[in-house]
Amino acid sequence: MVHLPELVEKYSERADFLFVYSGELGMSAALHHELPEALSAFAEPPNAPVGSQRLLEQRVRAGRKYFDLRMPCLLDSAQGVVQKLYGADPKRLLIVDPTGRIALDSGNTPSLNFPWKEITNWLDHYSEPVSHRPS
Amino acid sequence: MYLLAWMHPLVMAVGLLAMSPRLWCALCRRRIVCRSALARGRQMAMSLLFYVGLSTVAADAIDVAIDEWRQSHRNTRENSGARMGRMAPDFALPSLDEDRTVRLSDLYGHKPIVLIFGNFY
Numbered sequence: 001m002v003h004l005p006e007l008v009e010k011y012s013e014r015a016d017f018l019f020v021y022s023g024e025l026g027m028s029a030a031l032h033h034e035l036p037e038a039l040s041a042f043a044e045p046p047n048a049p050v051g052s053q054r055l056l057e058q059r060v061r062a063g064r065k066y067f068d069l070r071m072p073c074l075l076d077s078a079q080g081v082v083q084k085l086y087g088a089d090p091k092r093l094l095i096v097d098p099t100g101r102i103a104l105d106s107g108n109t110p111s112l113n114f115p116w117k118e119i120t121n122w123l124d125h126y127s128e129p130v131s132h133r134p135s
Numbered sequence: 136m137y138l139l140a141w142m143h144p145l146v147m148a149v150g151l152l153a154m155s156p157r158l159w160c161a162l163c164r165r166r167i168v169c170r171s172a173l174a175r176g177r178q179m180a181m182s183l184l185f186y187v188g189l190s191t192v193a194a195d196a197i198d199v200a201i202d203e204w205r206q207s208h209r210n211t212r213e214n215s216g217a218r219m220g221r222m223a224p225d226f227a228l229p230s231l232d233e234d235r236t237v238r239l240s241d242l243y244g245h246k247p248i249v250l251i252f253g254n255f256y
Binding site: 004007011014015016017018019020021022057059060061063064066067071072073074075076081082083085086087088090091092093094095096097098099100101102103104105119123126 | 229251252
């Protein structure tokens with residue numbers, strides 16, 4: 001989470017950022033982990049069904065504010081249709097070039113530990129002439 | 136290794152017979168009166184066979200488990216359609232901030248799109 005706000009701030013001129021909120025464990029599972037106070041405020045009861053959408057929007061807003069993610073956020077369905085479409089299990093970062101092709105793929109990762117160097121390298125070189133872009 | 140893998144049912148059967156304490160004791164008491172060096176050597180050889188067979192079976196099981204995990208992992212990523220160089224699968228999802236649906240393909244043509252999948256819980 002540490003690198004994402006900086007990435008958005010630095011490259012928001014060069015790229016569009018989209019956060020697809022998906023693959024939530026459900027609070028019953030999440031309560032086993034220590035949650036930041038800001039997120040705990042929106043915690044559902046431990047017996048809430050997994051994937052409950054009841055307070056989803058509030059939770060995502062709280063989480064986005066807590067982690068300072070200044071980018072548009074899209075909500076995946078409870079069944080995680082888009083998550084499955086992309087095989088994001090559970091977290092993944094992709095760069096899609098302006099033609100719609102996937103230019104960089106972080107692969108799946110359990111946390112948001114994406115290959116930041118590779119990502120910034122791609123974005124740094126993108127504005128350069130085509131011949132200098134990393135393949 | 137492959138030879139052992141093919142042989143391990145036989146090796147295990149013989150080894151198990153040798154290692155089965157009751158069976159071994161029964162054999163010893165009834166047939167082998169004196170535990171000679173030869174008998175002890177035979178028991179050790181049988182034990183060794185058993186453990187070789189057991190380790191082969193365990194290695195096979197681990198191999199199978201790893202292969203299955205790799206296969207399922209590969210299936211998730213490769214069959215998802217989201218692969219380097221391919222067109223990103225299109226989707227439309229509701230936006231958290233605006234009362235509208237955002238379609239990925241509508242954003243093409245201007246800047247690269249950094250697409251992040253994640254959650255906070």
